[in-house]
Amino acid sequence: MLITMLTFFLIATLAAVSDDLIRASDDNYKALLQDLADFIEQEAQIAFSSENGYFHSFALPSTLNGQPYITSITNSTSISSQANITILTVASKRPNVQLNVTKALARDVRGSVVRGRNTVTKERGLVAFRPLPLSTAEQASCEPPPPSCGSDGIISAETCCDYGYASCCISN
Numbered sequence: 001m002l003i004t005m006l007t008f009f010l011i012a013t014l015a016a017v018s019d020d021l022i023r024a025s026d027d028n029y030k031a032l033l034q035d036l037a038d039f040i041e042q043e044a045q046i047a048f049s050s051e052n053g054y055f056h057s058f059a060l061p062s063t064l065n066g067q068p069y070i071t072s073i074t075n076s077t078s079i080s081s082q083a084n085i086t087i088l089t090v091a092s093k094r095p096n097v098q099l100n101v102t103k104a105l106a107r108d109v110r111g112s113v114v115r116g117r118n119t120v121t122k123e124r125g126l127v128a129f130r131p132l133p134l135s136t137a138e139q140a141s142c143e144p145p146p147p148s149c150g151s152d153g154i155i156s157a158e159t160c161c162d163y164g165y166a167s168c169c170i171s172n
Contacts, residue, residue, distance in 0.1 A: 029092065030099050032064040037090040037101040040071070040113055040129075044088075044105050047120045047127040054122040057132060062115045062156060068093035071113045073105075073129060086110070114162035116155075134163055142168060 040060075047054050063069070074087045086109040091100035111129035121128050134142070134155070141152045142160035149157040149168035160168035 026097065026099065029064065029067050029094075029097075030101075032067070033069060033090050033092065033099060033101045036060070036064065036069070036071075037088060037103050040088055040090070041103045041105060043120050044109050044127055044129075047122045048106050048109070050122055052122055052124060055119065056121075057117065057119045059117050060113065060115050062159065068158070069115075071115075073109065073112055075110050076107060114159075116159055116162065131163060134159075 043056065043058060047056065060071070070091050070093050072089045072091075074089070076085050076087070084107045086105040086107060088103040088105050089100055092098065106127070108125055109127045109129070112131065113129045114131040117132035119130050119132055121130070138155050138159075141148055141150050141154040142163065142165040149165065150160045151157070157168045
């Protein structure tokens, strides 16, 4: 009877600790998503407040502490001509984990941000985010028929997908 009771308490304690660890991991991941969204927002604000001709390059990590993520920039003019903002979303790409951070940017922000190398520019009052082109070797790892999708180790399949090589995109 004593062994059964101790086993029950051990299992209950392990379940509680496991739940706390999962919650802490999700909280840490959410904080990393928030930090990344804040960084991109700051890049947009700096460019927006700068003079025309502003150019800056920056890199985003391929993962956040080993956890996958996605970014998107949606300009309100593609949603409605009445709206006047741009929406930045940084979201979890982990299965069964619905974490995302949404930021409102100025209306005159356009483009896309990918994991890896990006640029932000300001021309004629418009701020544009763009991925830096892949090197020739990186392109070669994405596009030979049939696509190797980064299987040669130069870059990851996710990076190929980010740069528009749809055959490399793995849907979850």
